[in-house]
Structure formats: structure tokens, C-alpha cells
Amino acid sequence: AQSVTQLGSHVSVSEGALVLLRCNYSSSVPPYLFWYVQYPNQGLQLLLKYTTGATLVKGINGFEAEFKKSETSFHLTKPSAHMSDAAEYFCAVTRSGGYNKLIFGAGTRLAVHP
Amino acid sequence: NAGVTQTPKFRVLKTGQSMTLLCAQDMNHEYMYWYRQDPGMGLRLIHYSVGEGTTAKGEVPDGYNVSRLKKQNFLLGLESAAPSQTSVYFCASGQQPQHFGDGTRLSIL
Numbered sequence: 001a002q003s004v005t006q007l008g009s010h011v012s013v014s015e016g017a018l019v020l021l022r023c024n025y026s027s028s029v030p031p032y033l034f035w036y037v038q039y040p041n042q043g044l045q046l047l048l049k050y051t052t053g054a055t056l057v058k059g060i061n062g063f064e065a066e067f068k069k070s071e072t073s074f075h076l077t078k079p080s081a082h083m084s085d086a087a088e089y090f091c092a093v094t095r096s097g098g099y100n101k102l103i104f105g106a107g108t109r110l111a112v113h114p
Numbered sequence: 115n116a117g118v119t120q121t122p123k124f125r126v127l128k129t130g131q132s133m134t135l136l137c138a139q140d141m142n143h144e145y146m147y148w149y150r151q152d153p154g155m156g157l158r159l160i161h162y163s164v165g166e167g168t169t170a171k172g173e174v175p176d177g178y179n180v181s182r183l184k185k186q187n188f189l190l191g192l193e194s195a196a197p198s199q200t201s202v203y204f205c206a207s208g209q210q211p212q213h214f215g216d217g218t219r220l221s222i223l
Contacts, residue, residue, distance in 0.1 A: 009154065032210055043118075043204055043214035044157075051210065090156060094210065099145065099164050101172070102212060104156035 002027045002093050006105035013112055019063075019078040021108050023091035026072060033074040034092040034102070035065055044090060050074065051096070061085070086112045116140050120205050120215035127195045127222045135190040135218050137205030145209045146188040147172070148180060150201040151217070157204065163188055195222045 007022040025031055032051045036044040048059025055067040065076045074091060091105040119138045127133060139146065144165045149157040149172075159172030163182040177199060179191045188207075192199060200222045206212040 034211055036214075041216075043216045044206075045214070046211045049211055096210075099162070099209075101159060102147075104158075106154055106156045 002031065002095065002101075002103050004091050004093050004103055004105035006089075006091050006108050008108055009106065010109050010111065013081045013110070015083055015112055015114055016080050019076070019081045019085065019110065021076040021089050021091075021110065023065075023074045023076065023105060024072055025074060025091070025093045027093060027095065029095050031093045031095060033065075033067060034094075035059065035063070035074075035076050036090045036092065037061075038088045038090065038107075040087075047076070047089075081110075081112045083112050083114070086110055118205055118207055118213050118215035120203075120218050122218060123216065124219045125221070127192075127220065129195060129197060129222060131195050131222075132191070132193050133195065133220075134192075135203055135205075135220075137188045137190070137207075137215060138186055139188075139205075139207040139213070140186065141207060141213065142185070143207040143209070143213075144185070145207060145212075146182065147206045147212065148178070148188065148190045149204045149206065150174065151204060152201050160190065160203075197222050 003026045005024045034049045035047040050067045058064045094100045094102045147162040148160040161180040166185040203218045205215045
């Protein structure tokens with residue numbers, strides 16, 4: 001079975017500060033990992049994904065995440081927060097081949113203050 | 115480039131009423147999904163479809179039915195709405211990654 005844990009339901013940073021959103025997963029097979037962002041009253045938008053290959057993945061809006069198998073982690077980072085980054089972020093896991101359920105974490109709400 | 119379109123965007127129902135939520139995608143995806151989103155619980159899969167004419171139960175299927183008569187459309191039905199079904203409903207299509215609509219906010223009084 002697969003699962004996702006996002007540490008911290010709320011994270012607050014200052015504009016210009018480092019953003020770090022934590023995601024740990026469990027999976028008995030090689031995982032595919034995703035970060036989605038949800039702005040108020042909108043659907044989920046894909047930020048980035050890891051399937052195979054390079055473990056450091058770059059996404060949209062300056063975000064990146066690193067797949068660390070030994071730590072079963074896929075933390076999301078951005079060097080300098082912008083006010084427009086305020087949103088809810090979801091980490092998700094699935095696996096390759098056929099239909100496999102996408103398992104979501106509970107989400108982390110990011111607040112950015114001046 | 116519409117992607118995934120959900121209708122309606124908002125709806126208020128009384129307990130016991132029925133309704134259908136429509137999802138349409140223009141990306142020719144085989145896979146389509148219905149999720150519900152509740153505070154602190156992330157997204158939970160209600161039903162999904164791996165192709166036209168097929169449907170399957172997800173994590174929380176009770177009280178919902180679905181149909182996939184056309185490849186581009188995936189309908190979610192509530193036969194007798196209950197207050198516990200107050201939620202935000204998202205449709206998605208595709209696979210790795212999934213593409214999401216903007217959601218339907220449903221309140222049941």
C-alpha cells in the first residue's frame with residue numbers, strides 16, 4: 001500500500017525567504033511522485049513530477065523537489081517566496097503501469113507575509 | 115485549450131434531492147476520476163473510469179453513481195443527497211499526471 005504524509009498543515013514564511021514544504025511517502029514499489037498547487041477557488045495545478053531519472057526535479061514558478069529514496073522524501077522548495085505563492089500544496093504518490101490510484105497527502109497551506 | 119470542464123460550479127441542494135455533476139475533457143484521455151475534497155483530508159477518490167463504458171469504485175463510493183457513456187464525459191450522480199455530501203467535487207482526467215477541473219462546490223442543507 002502507498003501513503004503520503006505532509007508535515008505541517010500550515011507553513012508561514014516572509015516574502016523573499018526560503019520555502020520548504022515536507023512530504024514523506026511509503027511505497028513498496030518504485031513511486032511516481034507529484035506536487036500540485038491549489039489557489040483559492042480553483043482546481044489543482046501540477047507543479048512538478050518525478051517518475052524516473054534525475055532525482056532533482058524542477059517545476060513551474062521556480063519550485064523544485066528532490067526525490068530521496070533513502071529518506072522516502074520528496075520535499076518541495078523554492079529559494080525566495082513571493083506573495084503569489086500563497087496557496088495550498090498537495091503531495092501525491094502513485095506507481096507506474098496500468099491504472100494505479102493517486103494517493104494525496106492532506107495538504108499544506110502556505111502563507112507568505114510581507 | 116479548455117482541458118477539464120466541470121458544470122455546475124456551485125449548487126445548493128436540500129436533503130433527499132438528486133443531481134448530476136458533469137465533467138468534460140477535450141484531451142482524449144482514457145482515464146477519468148471523481149474526487150471529493152474536505153478540509154484536512156486532501157482529495158479522496160469517489161469513482162473512476164479507465165475507458166468509455168467502464169466505471170469502478172474508489173475510496174468513498176457510497177451514495178454516488180457514475181456513468182461514462184462517451185469518452186469525453188464522466189457524470190457523477192447523487193440519487194438522494196445527504197448533508198455529509200457537502201463538499202467540493204473535482205473531476206480529473208489523464209494519468210501521471212492527472213489534470214483537474216476547477217471544482218463544483220456543493221452544499222446540502
